[in-house]
Amino acid sequence: MTDEQVRAIYELVKWAPTAMNQQPLRVVLVRSAEARERLLAHLSPGNRTKTRSAPLTAIAVDTEFHEHLPELFPHYPGARDVFADDSARERSARFNGALQVGYLLLGIRAAGLAAGPMGGFDAAGVDREFFPDGRHRALLVVNIGAPAADAWFDRLPRLHHEQVLTTV
Amino acid sequence: MTDEQVRAIYELVKWAPTAMNQQPLRVVLVRSAEARERLLAHLSPGNRTKTRSAPLTAIAVDTEFHEHLPELFPHYPGARDVFADDSARERSARFNGALQVGYLLLGIRAAGLAAGPMGGFDAAGVDREFFPDGRHRALLVVNIGAPAADAWFDRLPRLHHEQVLTTV
Numbered sequence: 001m002t003d004e005q006v007r008a009i010y011e012l013v014k015w016a017p018t019a020m021n022q023q024p025l026r027v028v029l030v031r032s033a034e035a036r037e038r039l040l041a042h043l044s045p046g047n048r049t050k051t052r053s054a055p056l057t058a059i060a061v062d063t064e065f066h067e068h069l070p071e072l073f074p075h076y077p078g079a080r081d082v083f084a085d086d087s088a089r090e091r092s093a094r095f096n097g098a099l100q101v102g103y104l105l106l107g108i109r110a111a112g113l114a115a116g117p118m119g120g121f122d123a124a125g126v127d128r129e130f131f132p133d134g135r136h137r138a139l140l141v142v143n144i145g146a147p148a149a150d151a152w153f154d155r156l157p158r159l160h161h162e163q164v165l166t167t168v
Numbered sequence: 169m170t171d172e173q174v175r176a177i178y179e180l181v182k183w184a185p186t187a188m189n190q191q192p193l194r195v196v197l198v199r200s201a202e203a204r205e206r207l208l209a210h211l212s213p214g215n216r217t218k219t220r221s222a223p224l225t226a227i228a229v230d231t232e233f234h235e236h237l238p239e240l241f242p243h244y245p246g247a248r249d250v251f252a253d254d255s256a257r258e259r260s261a262r263f264n265g266a267l268q269v270g271y272l273l274l275g276i277r278a279a280g281l282a283a284g285p286m287g288g289f290d291a292a293g294v295d296r297e298f299f300p301d302g303r304h305r306a307l308l309v310v311n312i313g314a315p316a317a318d319a320w321f322d323r324l325p326r327l328h329h330e331q332v333l334t335t336v
Contacts, residue, residue, distance in 0.1 A: 007329045014326040016274060019287040021324040027333050035336040072325060092287075095266050095307070102270025106184060119187040119260075130336065139263070156189040157240060158182040161175050165195050168203040168298065 001056035001145055003029075005111065013107035018100060020079055021072045024065040024093040025100035026136060030057045038129050043141065044120030054116070055145030059126065060104065061136040062097030064089065090137070097139050108144055114151075116143035169224035169313055171197075173279065181275035186268060188247055189240045192233040192261040193268035194304060198225045206297050211309065212288030222284070223313030227294065228272065229304040230265030232257065258305070265307050276312055282319075284311035 006029060018024070030036050039057065040048050051057055066083035073079045083089040101117075108115035118141045126138040174197060186192070198204050207225065208216050219225055234251035241247045251257040269285075276283035286309045294306040 006333060010329045010332060017285055023327050025332065029333060029335045031335050098263050098266030099270040102267040103274065106271065106274060117185055159191050161178045164178060164193065165174060165197060167197045167199050
């Protein structure tokens with residue numbers, strides 16, 4: 001998994017929308033053996049073996065996006081102040097960061113690779129370990145690459161459209 | 169915007185992943201004039217005119233997904249109990265619901281339609297108005313359809329990959 005492959009995925013998924021164009025998602029590529037060990041310590045035991053052998057592991061995080069709003073949403077000069085409040089900003093960053101994680105997972109798969117998202121980790125531990133300045137919060141850990149042929153589980157059932165779609 | 173078009177979008181986006189296959193997203197299609205008026209009252213003023221004239225408006229919500237886990241994640245009989253706690257369930261539903269909203273927005277666009285997502289609404293008001301049983305929480309309101317030729321703003325800037333991707 002080269003940096004060029006990862007950049008190509010970003011160049012695709014960056015276009016999908018976020019509220020007020022806030023783009024809170026940041027992606028930390030865990031490449032060094034030392035950083036990988038530090039991450040493994042905060043994963044649920046069941047996620048460690050596959051993460052140890054993954055071609056690349058990424059930590060998807062959100063950040064204090066409001067600093068960038070004057071550039072990203074220039075027609076509304078008050079945008080930055082809307083999110084000066086920590087609680088409003090963190091809530092928006094988490095939701096819009098999750099939207100962008102969804103785009104990222106589809107972008108990885110659109111590139112012909114597998115994305116193995118893992119919610120089973122100690123988010124507070126990852127944040128302390130990798131982001132001691134308190135400005136980022138881990139959303140999801142994702143293994144990326146071409147998995148072994150025996151890596152797949154059977155597909156699990158999806159809800160029927162009548163369970164999901166209603167009309168008023 | 170027919171029900172068949174909406175179902176085709178769902179049949180595509182339903183495959184994208186959620187944690188423990190929880191699939192918390194539900195989509196409420198606002199079709200009646202009466203329901204549209206009730207929704208408009210809870211939107212930010214700037215979102216009302218375009219929503220009044222949209223071919224279709226949907227409210228994306230999350231729900232108490234844990235009831236479905238015995239069917240959706242059958243190899244882990246304890247899955248439902250993991251999310252019996254309201255706080256853990258709501259946090260997971262909001263994050264995974266947002267992932268699915270991201271998939272939905274891309275699915276609408278993949279169908280050749282425009283998706284106009286709007287975060288500017290009173291979520292608590294929408295919940296009280298449409299979901300008095302307390303089991304759903306509005307995540308996003310989305311206009312769907314073929315917009316008028318003059319409906320578009322210029323595209324806003326996206327962050328450079330060096331601002332988003334880091335390596336450790």
